[in-house]
Amino acid sequence: MRFQLTADQRALRDGVRDVVARIFGREALWNAVDRGGGLDRGWWRELGAAGFFSLRLSEAEGGVGLGVPEAVLVFEEAGRALLPGPLVATHLAAGVVPGAATGEVVVTAVGGGGLVEWLEEADVVVGEVRGAVALRSVDPLTPLHRVPGADPSAGLDDLFVLLTAAEQLGTAVRACEAAVQHARTREQFGRPVGAFQAVKHLCAELLVRVEVARAAVYAAAVTVDPVDIAAARLLADEAAVRGARDCLQVHGGMGFTWEADVHLCLKRAWVRAERGGSITESEDLLARELLIEAG
Amino acid sequence: MDLSYTPAEEEFRARLREWLAKVLPSLPPKPSPDDWPGRRAYDLGWQRMLYDAGYADVHWDASPTTRLIFLEETEKAGAPYVGANFVGLLHAGPTIAAEGSAGQRARWLPPILRGEEIWCQGFSEPEAGSDLASLRTRARRDGDAYVVTGSKIWTSHAEVADWCELLVRTDAQAPKHRGISWLAMPMDAPGVTVRPLRTLAGSTEFAEVFLDEVRVPVANRVGEENDGWRVTMVTLSFERGTAFVGEVVACRRVLGEIAREARANGRWDDSGVRRRLGRLNAEFRALWRLTQWNVSEGEASGGVPGVGGSVFKLRYSRARQELYDVAAEVLGADALDLERGWVLDRLSSLSYTIAAGTSEIQRNIVGERILGLPKG
Ligand SMILES: Cc1cc2nc3c(=O)[nH]c(=O)nc-3n(C[C@H](O)[C@H](O)[C@H](O)COP(=O)(O)OP(=O)(O)OC[C@H]3O[C@@H](n4cnc5c(N)ncnc54)[C@H](O)[C@@H]3O)c2cc1C
Numbered sequence: 001m002r003f004q005l006t007a008d009q010r011a012l013r014d015g016v017r018d019v020v021a022r023i024f025g026r027e028a029l030w031n032a033v034d035r036g037g038g039l040d041r042g043w044w045r046e047l048g049a050a051g052f053f054s055l056r057l058s059e060a061e062g063g064v065g066l067g068v069p070e071a072v073l074v075f076e077e078a079g080r081a082l083l084p085g086p087l088v089a090t091h092l093a094a095g096v097v098p099g100a101a102t103g104e105v106v107v108t109a110v111g112g113g114g115l116v117e118w119l120e121e122a123d124v125v126v127g128e129v130r131g132a133v134a135l136r137s138v139d140p141l142t143p144l145h146r147v148p149g150a151d152p153s154a155g156l157d158d159l160f161v162l163l164t165a166a167e168q169l170g171t172a173v174r175a176c177e178a179a180v181q182h183a184r185t186r187e188q189f190g191r192p193v194g195a196f197q198a199v200k201h202l203c204a205e206l207l208v209r210v211e212v213a214r215a216a217v218y219a220a221a222v223t224v225d226p227v228d229i230a231a232a233r234l235l236a237d238e239a240a241v242r243g244a245r246d247c248l249q250v251h252g253g254m255g256f257t258w259e260a261d262v263h264l265c266l267k268r269a270w271v272r273a274e275r276g277g278s279i280t281e282s283e284d285l286l287a288r289e290l291l292i293e294a295g
Numbered sequence: 296m297d298l299s300y301t302p303a304e305e306e307f308r309a310r311l312r313e314w315l316a317k318v319l320p321s322l323p324p325k326p327s328p329d330d331w332p333g334r335r336a337y338d339l340g341w342q343r344m345l346y347d348a349g350y351a352d353v354h355w356d357a358s359p360t361t362r363l364i365f366l367e368e369t370e371k372a373g374a375p376y377v378g379a380n381f382v383g384l385l386h387a388g389p390t391i392a393a394e395g396s397a398g399q400r401a402r403w404l405p406p407i408l409r410g411e412e413i414w415c416q417g418f419s420e421p422e423a424g425s426d427l428a429s430l431r432t433r434a435r436r437d438g439d440a441y442v443v444t445g446s447k448i449w450t451s452h453a454e455v456a457d458w459c460e461l462l463v464r465t466d467a468q469a470p471k472h473r474g475i476s477w478l479a480m481p482m483d484a485p486g487v488t489v490r491p492l493r494t495l496a497g498s499t500e501f502a503e504v505f506l507d508e509v510r511v512p513v514a515n516r517v518g519e520e521n522d523g524w525r526v527t528m529v530t531l532s533f534e535r536g537t538a539f540v541g542e543v544v545a546c547r548r549v550l551g552e553i554a555r556e557a558r559a560n561g562r563w564d565d566s567g568v569r570r571r572l573g574r575l576n577a578e579f580r581a582l583w584r585l586t587q588w589n590v591s592e593g594e595a596s597g598g599v600p601g602v603g604g605s606v607f608k609l610r611y612s613r614a615r616q617e618l619y620d621v622a623a624e625v626l627g628a629d630a631l632d633l634e635r636g637w638v639l640d641r642l643s644s645l646s647y648t649i650a651a652g653t654s655e656i657q658r659n660i661v662g663e664r665i666l667g668l669p670k671g
Contacts, residue, residue: 212585222296
């Protein structure tokens with residue numbers, strides 16, 4: 001047992017971090033927000049060229065032949081950058097929907113709560129979307145439709161949930177980094193606010209949630225066990241949603257403005273928490289497992 | 296990232312499982328919490344059985360992965376907890392193994408492993424808890440001995456301990472972190488008085504220890520004179536880093552028992568209860584994964600666990616309290632009956648956010664030493 005990133009995995013993560021920072025740094029993030037959505041097909045293809053969608057396809061199929069753990073690391077980076085778009089759906093469609101692997105085609109899918117992201121931008125939709133109604137999405141970078149009467153968790157496969165959790169983990173990391181950065185530099189009463197325990201302790205709890213979620217998400221990536229995945233999504237949702245809120249608190253009034261990135265983290269985390277399917281059902285699955293194990 | 300085990304490790308697990316199935320039914324009944332001689336005999340007896348079967352050194356000499364397997368299997372099987380052997384096996388022992396001289400290792404380690412000697416931890420004092428480095432117990436050099444005077448408090452298992460890992464001030468003039476030394480003190484030395492303290496659970500889990508001109512040989516000092524704070528950090532890193540890992544498995548076992556109780560008494564039908572049970576399952580699963588992560592990280596960097604133990608302890612201590620709160624919800628009115636299982640455990644769990652450094656102190660450590668935030 002060596003439950004640590006291998007040298008290759010670390011190199012992959014760093015490489016993806018560089019690519020994502022190049023095509024979707026803070027300026028691009030804000031350009032996208034100011035544009036009011038719209039998917040940039042140029043960098044979607046760049047992601048495709050970097051192997052983002054084809055990662056798990058075999059080399060014969062034009063992929064890189066990597067596994068779920070690597071995909072999780074990549075999606076963590078996407079979550080950290082708040083990369084928009086139906087990334088998970090397109091990744092899962094690679095090898096099934098022609099063009100998805102290379103980023104030529106944008107694929108979306110019906111997710112938890114009967115929500116469909118990026119419906120109007122997508123070339124292909126997985127799932128039944130007849131009668132879908134547009135919502136005024138809370139997240140400026142995730143246009144949403146809702147399919148009336150859809151079963152909230154129907155058809156969600158485990159990988160869809162796991163990769164969503166990986167994105168949540170990445171966003172939780174971003175929130176933690178932003179909080180710590182602000183706490184180190186913002187001064188009040190003649191010292192950095194991070195010197196005050198009330199603030200320091202918020203930051204410490206941010207990290208604790210990140211690290212616990214990370215262990216759960218990475219382990220689920222290795223085992224691909226449905227119960228591990230359910231646990232991972234609960235902890236990753238918590239790390240992202242609570243993390244963004246605490247990060248906002250650490251930023252004070254600044255955190256409540258449109259200009260701070262924090263609200264983008266929180267809103268995306270909310271969207272993804274819904275996308276992962278019913279939280280009650282994940283909890284119930286984990287509860288039932290206790291009885292099965294106990295006999 | 297790899298969570299699989301080698302054939303040798305799997306074989307170790309299978310052998311251990313088989314052994315546990317054979318010996319556990321033959322164990323004597325657990326003594327009552329206030330029967331100290333009984334508890335000492337029981338805990339040492341279990342350690343002796345482990346020793347005879349070749350499992351005693353698993354905490355120190357085995358690979359970290361083997362240690363994890365050991366903890367996982369013993370806890371799953373409901374084997375006795377380390378109990379009064381806690382300090383010796385899980386932090387004094389590892390500290391001596393890491394910092395002691397060859398002679399000190401030869402003197403103190405084998406009796407711990409054979410289940411012959413029990414250790415306690417004399418760190419805290421009435422005026423020095425979280426601010427441990429402000430401790431005042433004095434040690435004056437007199438020939439080949441230190442003469443120690445002062446008092447310690449909250450000393451777990453002091454009543455049955457043979458040895459105490461004792462922090463003393465050997466230089467009153469030096470800045471507070473610089474004048475401390477780490478001594479091994481025999482508890483039967485003249486001048487040592489133990490006064491048991493009653494915990495809120497009703498038992499005498501810890502004690503006050505008064506030290507009146509106690510002579511401790513200079514040869515019992517681990518590390519250099521006045522370098523005891525560094526040695527203490529080693530001890531605390533074991534205490535926070537690795538000492539609790541087996542308990543995570545135990546908590547999941549208890550959680551399963553609570554679920555079964557809920558099914559038996561009808562509380563299971565309450566979806567709120569089920570959701571809380573499910574969430575705690577996620578929590579303890581994740582804490583176990585974090586343990587595996589930390590152990591693998593430690594294996595890579597070698598030796599003493601890092602401050603990451605504080606991350607684990609913060610979350611674990613809270614989860615353990617929530618575990619018994621759920622148990623109480625499932626038990627309903629029975630949660631007020633001390634005769635019921637889990638009620639005493641619920642009371643004990645209240646200490647987890649205090650002992651071995653409070654959660655507030657752990658958050659300071661995480662904030663300052665991991666995240667690099669300025670000191671307050
Ligand atoms: C069951 C149990 C067993 C124990 N066993 C042992 C043992 O075997 N050997 C031993 O040496 N000790 C032992 N202890 C002692 C334990 O380590 C101390 O209780 C603990 O470190 C806290 O110290 P204190 O009790 O003096 O509380 P204080 O330090 O007086 O703390 C009181 C409150 O103030 C808070 N506080 C203090 N300083 C700060 C700060 N800088 N920032 C924010 N908050 C702060 C604390 O978090 C706490 O909430 C045991 C304790 C318990 C409960």
